[in-house]
Amino acid sequence: MNKFKKFGSKFLEALGQPFVAILISLGIGAIIIGLSGKDILASYGVMLKGAFGDGYYLSATLQRSTALIMGGLAVCIAWRSGYEAMGGEGQMIFGALVSALISYYMPGPGVLKILVGLAGASLVGAVYSVLSGWLWEKFNVTFIISTLMLNYIANYIASYLTTYIVKDPQSRDINSIQTGKLIEEARFGKVGGLFQSEGLKNTPLGLYFKDFNVHWGFFFSLICAVLVYILLKKTKFGYQSKMNGLNSRFALYGGINAHRMLYLVMILSGIAAGLGGAFEVYGSKYRYIDQMIFSTGYAWSGMVGALLANFDPFGTVLACILLAGLNTGGSAMQRSAGIPVETVNMLEGIIMLLMSVKLLHLIVIRHKVRREDRKKTEELIKNGKEAEA
């Protein structure tokens, strides 16, 4: 009983903030819908239906959530270890571009194209992520600055390449800035036709899943979440990285190699983001299209998801699916209720803002601790001076 109670309170504690954030943003959304003279309940009903209403919409939501989940997992790995890296976007862009190029230009069977493409995406994600770690360690460039700038650099490099160097040779449209389309064999397959056997076909379950059709990428992202969960919660590495995040001096004191920890964490986080970009290519777009990661805000939504879940991998999956649903549901709301999709963008903005309060709180606390550490060190040195005087 006691154990149950404890679990319950922990659950509430973990979910309290995200729940409140979503509730408040939906409340503000309701006011705006009301002010524009629309029926609030009906509008939200349309939104819910457009996100999870049937197999078709659910598929759209889950497919969108794939990249969010991978970006969110990248944030979980890095932030839990105390590195506030926001470079998921840049890593995702390169991951997507590199996998699209490898699988388009490399000869060989489709499976091989995909496997090498995934490896390439992991590698480039890891390298790009390590770059910001290196800048931090060597030159003391804060992660927030370096990763944000690196995101822009990645996006414009990718733009340049797709515009001038690796532009789709088949495309006649001068305005389409994209790489060549992958052949059928070099794409992720789809999972569909669930519960469609004769017996189940006409049950509610069968009817719901009638148009369900989701690419493998989503399921791969779930597998990644399980792997990250095991890595963070069950292994020595997970323990050491958490301690490093809570108090890096304590980690040093215990004999944890900070240098090794930094690069390991950046590599793993970069791999997750890079794969996220590749999944988007193999599952949805089948090529790299200019701005496909940058303008969709996948990495940022993923970060909001990870923050909502307090860096818990399974929680991140859930939060990312919800955030993806907000987006697909929002498009539906625009189509049938005539409420501009900007309203929904605003809702996500409000959630992000509310979660950012926590983000800010987190960063402020960490910086405060660091400031205090520095002050303490300075004091130690100054005391030494006094003793000398």
Place this chain on the structure above:
Amino acid sequence: MTEKIFEMRHIDKLYGSLLANDDVSIHLNQGEILCLVGENGAGKSTIMKILYGLEPPTDGEIYVKGEKVHFHTPSDAMAKGIGMVQQHFMLFENMTVAENIVFKNEIRNGLFMDRKRTIETVKALSEKYGLKIDPEAKIEDCPVGLRQRVEILKILYQSAEIIIFDEPSAVLTPLEVESLLDTIKSLAASGKSIVLITHKLQEVMAVADRIYVMRAGQVVAERLRSETDTNELAYLMVGHHPALRDISAPKPGEVLLESKKLSLHYEGRDILKDIDLHVNAGEVVGIAGVSGNGQTELELCLTGLQKPTGGQVFLMGKDVTNASVKEHREGGLAYISEDRYLWGSAGEGSLAENVLMAKENRAEFNRHGFLNQAAINNYTKELIRRFNVKAGDTDQKIRELSGGNAQKLITAREIMMDTPVLICCEPTRGIDIGAMEFIHDQILEKREQGCGVLLVSSELSEIMTLSDRIYVLFEGKIAGEFKRGSIDEKELGMVMLGGKRE
């Protein structure tokens, strides 16, 4: 002379569920030096914070010169002539002594501050009370003793009648303490009324007129100095007579930890210079010194957290001068850091996570990189039980424990490393006598087992009680080495200040 200048009646103070003051009634007579003594956490600072307007009382009444008052801020208290010299000084580092003293009550010349007159006023004030200072010196260039003097002058400048000192000697060297006690006496002689909060009984016996002893939030005794002695006061403070230790003669074995010409040069200064020390099996070696003389850097160099710029360190005969912390720990070193929150624990981490540190590679907890959570929890529970830590479940956060209990758990973790060498820095700083005695027992137990213990402490009595040999650290150099019994506390104090032994 017996007019009550302030009186506090039936004060209660509740912090959450902790009763910090329980029906405390005290008063101060005009021109008197009153001492509040008690262990850490007895509630003596709390009651004075209430008087000074820093904390509101939960219940009770305060009278100043017979008039009932309600203070909401220290300025309210100051307006009634009450000033407090706090443990942490509130001074502007980059401003001068005079500017700090007149802050908020500047002497103006039209719109501007009249510097000349300010300096003259401060000089006159300093001469009047015999508190020598240089009004034009910057605070950042003043040592701690002088800063405290500035704090006192600041209060006098605001014409305080009642001056509260909160553990004023905690930050001072023995010589500075003596001068402070003289100051206190002369202030009282000039008509000021003084409250001195302390747990150092020698100071009490040197200056007090009257004494309140506090324990667990209550006043347990009131004594005139003339009718008591340190023994009785110690008994009243703790509630029992402190155990006298019977320490067996040392049987030193081979050298376990050794440094040769260990030096640390930083920004053009020698923080450590040619430190030669060694710790043998079966002995406790103390490092005495006023804090800030290189102790912190010495412990960091000996544990691998800081690379020395010169010299060598040997652990179990192996050169570990440039080895990692991990290599030090695996080579047979356990280490209780001087700062349990900065280095020694992760406050937001669970008890189990804090206990696991540096043991995560052990086969009993780690199979091929995967942690055995059940074994870790059981081990944590065992440590909590064996070391009498007052704690809840193993997933409680360590910052929720009291300082003494957190320190016990950290001590437990390091002692249970079962290493031949233990470096133990300020192991009992800021914790109560019960926990302190327990930790001392553990250190001596380690010695009995034939391990070598290096004890770094700024608490002289701790060093004197536990150490078989004492090195004195002064300005980053070893200023002397003494065997147990070959030096008394006073002589050691002289050496700590750079003096020679008479």
